[in-house]
Amino acid sequence: MHRSVFSVLVVSVVFGTGVVFSSHHWFTVWVGLELNTLSIVPILCGNFSPRGVESSVKYFLVQSVSAAVILNVVVIQAWLYSSWDIGQPMGVYTSLLMTFAIGLKLGLFPCHYWFPDVIQGVGFLQGLALSTWQKFAPFVVLVNVVDSLNVGLLACLGAFSVLVGGWGGLNQTQVRKVLAFSSIAHMGWICSTVGYSLSGGCVMLFVYVIINSGVFLLAGEYDLKSLSHVGRLSCFSYGGGACLALSVLSLGGLPPLFGFSIKFVSLSCLVGNGSLMLAGVLVLGSLLSLFFYLRVAFNSILVLFPQHSMVVFGWRSLGLVGGGATTVRGLALSLSVGLSLFGLCCLPLLFSFL
Structure with missing residues (x-):
């Protein structure tokens, strides 16, 4: 084009x-x-x-x-x-x-x-x-x-989306499908909250866009099409593997990473409105999603699988990472990954919008 x-x-x-x-x-x-x-x-x-x-x-x-x-x-x-x-x-x-x-x-x-x-x-x-x-x-x-x-119907659809997003991503080996089911689950969190708090749903969507952008840009930078590709990432880029692992864990909502603010804001709004059952279902679905988030994180940097020397040499000679030139994509990647890792300090600012 x-x-x-x-x-x-x-x-x-x-x-x-x-x-x-x-x-x-x-x-x-x-x-x-x-x-x-x-x-x-x-x-x-x-x-x-x-x-x-x-x-x-x-x-x-x-x-x-x-x-x-x-x-x-x-x-x-x-x-x-x-x-x-x-x-x-x-x-x-x-x-x-x-x-x-x-x-x-x-x-x-x-x-x-x-x-x-x-x-x-x-x-x-x-x-x-x-x-x-x-x-x-x-x-x-x-x-x-x-x-x-109907706020109750919208909340039920959001809760089922969280469960389906977590369940559907368990047996996936393609990175893009894992991220797709992750998106379904996160939209379930957002739509379950927006019926009780419009500002809370907007804040959650803003945080999700930042974190998801970092994961997509990292996967696109290293062409990580499947989990087997993710398992070889640390062979040629330890920094990329560490950033991918932390970004995926942030997407899963583990504290003290930025993605924890999505769950914190949602649960605060739901519990404040007395929707304890809905909050419990969302937490259960989040535990399902956390399984494949941890699998991606372990494959990227936490567990080093045995590789043949020729495979490691081939991956290191691909030259996937640029030679240091500053690009718009590189700046966006740095900003999104940086906020994903260190953005929890902005939580008081996010709560000021609620």
Whole structure:
């Protein structure tokens, strides 16, 4: 793909998300969602591999169905209340349809099956965009309509997403699928909390984007496609293995790493609102996720598997790490990994937004 075409598509993706952020009219919200989807699809299949095209088609179909459901809900709202205002309260059935559409866009249970396959079929940078930036627009829609939705139903979908994300990632050996199920689990945490605290859900999404960006950028920097590749990472980059292990543990929410703030903020909001059962289910699902987080961390640096000397020499001669030139990707990687490891000191600042 030509650089100018890629730049135009990236600007269109950002513009579509900005339209959703700034709109108070349902039609412009739908236009922003469609512009965002139609701009990201050519980026996903930019290398024109059969697997990438397949994932792009899957993503396009899923997003088209969810946008069509949102548009039908909007038309029903306009027919019943003669209003296109995004703050207009919804009825019982329209709120159920809106919950389904937003869950399909975010990859929540039971509409999560498409997400791991799509992430597995695209590159690491495209997967990073799908699991971070592409969550912003539907999350803004969720924040705008959360007062009209059934909070109990949203919390149940979030809890099941945490359990499914933890259970589904247990037998995975592909790094991108592990990160995809991790994204499903984290979106479950966020959506379970946003019904009780909008500011808490926004803070959790911000922290998740920072940590997940560091893990994706590290995996893309060293081309870690499977756990066997992760097991050889320490043979040619001890620093990269250590950073990957700590970033993954931060994604799992172990204190004193930055990812612990996601669990801390969520449990604080849920316990403060008396949702003790929901908090217990989320903790149980987090324990399932912690198993494959620890497996990735052990493979990267904590356990050194026996390797043949020719294999070690081959990996060390790949030259995957740049020669010290400063790039935007390197700066983003340094910032995200640094905040993932030492960002817990920002916890009082995060609580000031609650």
